[in-house]
Amino acid sequence: MLSTIVQNLLNALQWGSFYALIALGYSLVYGVLLLINFAHGDVFMVGAYIGFFVATFLLTQAAGLPGWVVLAVTIPATMALTAVVGVTLERVAYRPLRRKGANRLYVVITALMAGLILEHGNLALLGASRKKFPELINEVVYTVGGVSFTNLKIAVILAAFAVFVLLHFIVTRTKIGMAMRAISYDKFAVPLMGIPIDTVIVFTFILGSSMAGLAGVLFAMSYPVLEPYMGALIGWKAFIAAVVGGIGDIRGAFVGGFLLGAVEILVVAFFPSTFRDLIAFTVLLVILSFKPTGLFGVAKTTKI
């Protein structure tokens, strides 16, 4: 009994980690721009593909490198390249609209379109065939007291917690993090402090996209089949997790992500797996109807 609980908890943490890593990208961008970046799930997909290409390139060009070295290069390279994708998206799609003072609706529609362009651009470039992510480390299965887990699963969970600590530090302790919080409170006064708003926005996209890239690699290692639409559903789910946690707050993104992971695993433990999404989203719907601003969210009040 206990071992079943621990087993489910571990699975929940693993899925929660993926959701959390993606959710925080939605949350950071929303906090700074009040923009729901619907392309973010597809940035995660692009991250997985970038990871695939980097790893495959290293394995063929520098054959004989041990897998862990390839992984150690693939992760930061993927994070950096995915950040470039995120920043490019901001430059090409969102900034021109912001400059023209476009209504938020148009920016959200642009985000949706950008996501579709990423999906179908991938389809056009790489074709419909799925890609198999190479095995970089030997997946070792440990069994302790009836609970079995892999080194990969543990690594995913640890990575998510490390990212949380890092981001929490950036947002609460650094000046650029302070600027991010300031923008989310009152965008108007930020340039008056000598702070270039665009720099803060670019930094926000770098953070969110690089974490989506990290999630992409970790996800592709855990479930090594890549296809262009892999980011769509998981992106929607992570977005909902961010909202339930309280969008705009990184604690909310993590709590929401882990909550969604837990609910999903719990449902599957007791019901047929076809019920998973139905019940999971019903639970989240109920939470939102009691606390529409999300668990960590604060209703915005304008102060005169």
Next chain:
Amino acid sequence: MLLEIENLVVRYGSIEALHGVSFTVDEGEVVTLIGANGAGKTTTLLSICRLPPPEAPRVAEGDIRFAGRSILAVEPHDVVRALKMALVPEGRRIFGNLTVEENLELATYARRGDPGVVKDLERVFQLFPRLRERRRQRSESLSGGEQQMLAVGRALMTGCRVLLLDEPSMGLAPVLKYEMFRALKRLNQEGVTILLVEQNAALALKFAHRGYVLDTGRIVAEGPTDHLLSNEEVKRAYLGG
């Protein structure tokens, strides 16, 4: 001349808010812009700060010059960094989700490695001792007067040489009003140039060296403040008799 506004015409969309406003501010001066609600005082300050629309209007005609150079193409954050002009906006606009200390620190964003920061922080705490007492508080928990002090302190932390103030006395109790103006006077004596926008014309004209009266987007009177104080028109329209 430090700051020259020449024949400034600005528009919010198709609505013209200023119809050719000209005035100057010299280094070390205190200049005030008085006028009724909607005269264009805030619009003028926002234009000088180069904030983009929709926050500020678009400049359609005229020029804004700083030390002889047009600043129409200058980015808003560079108005603070390079020109050292800082705005204390109407309604304070402090970052309520940050502590007092964080608000002050954030204003030094562009001053990495500047040894003047420590001195400026000490100066702010000397001018407004209350901010020192409350430095770890979330700033939205401050009273209105304290928030106004923080807004001025924050502007000073940018290292500014020119202070643009939009209604710093609004909503303050009389005691705090005088405390605020004493602090501003001291700053001016220390060399800070001040452009003050006020609805409280009597207070502003007593404080400033020169003044301009703005009425529905036009300057209708100007001169040394003692002249304006004795001007019958100004007395009747803005000083209550």
